[in-house]
Amino acid sequence: MAERQDSDRESRRILERIAHETDPAGNSFVGRTTKGVRDHVTAADADRADPIEIWGTRIGRTIGLLLTLGLMVWLVLYVIRGS
Secondary structure (H helix, E strand, O other): OHHHHHHHHHHHHHHHHHHHHHOOOOOOHHHHHHHHHHHHHOOOOOOOOOHHHHHHHHHHHHHHHHHHHHHHHHHHHHHHHOO
């Protein structure tokens, strides 16, 4: 019987999370995306016990973000100029 209760609790937790994530009155898509990008660049998922890993991850992700933005700007300018 305990296994069924655990399963029910897990199912309710999953359904509540889905309802929260898809609730139109909740956080906006832009807000969630911005938070996700901020957490990604600041290495929120890195091991907090290793400061070298945190800073290495932050530096690498920041360089990658800047490189991506630079390439996007270059592409737009290339397309606008026509060649």
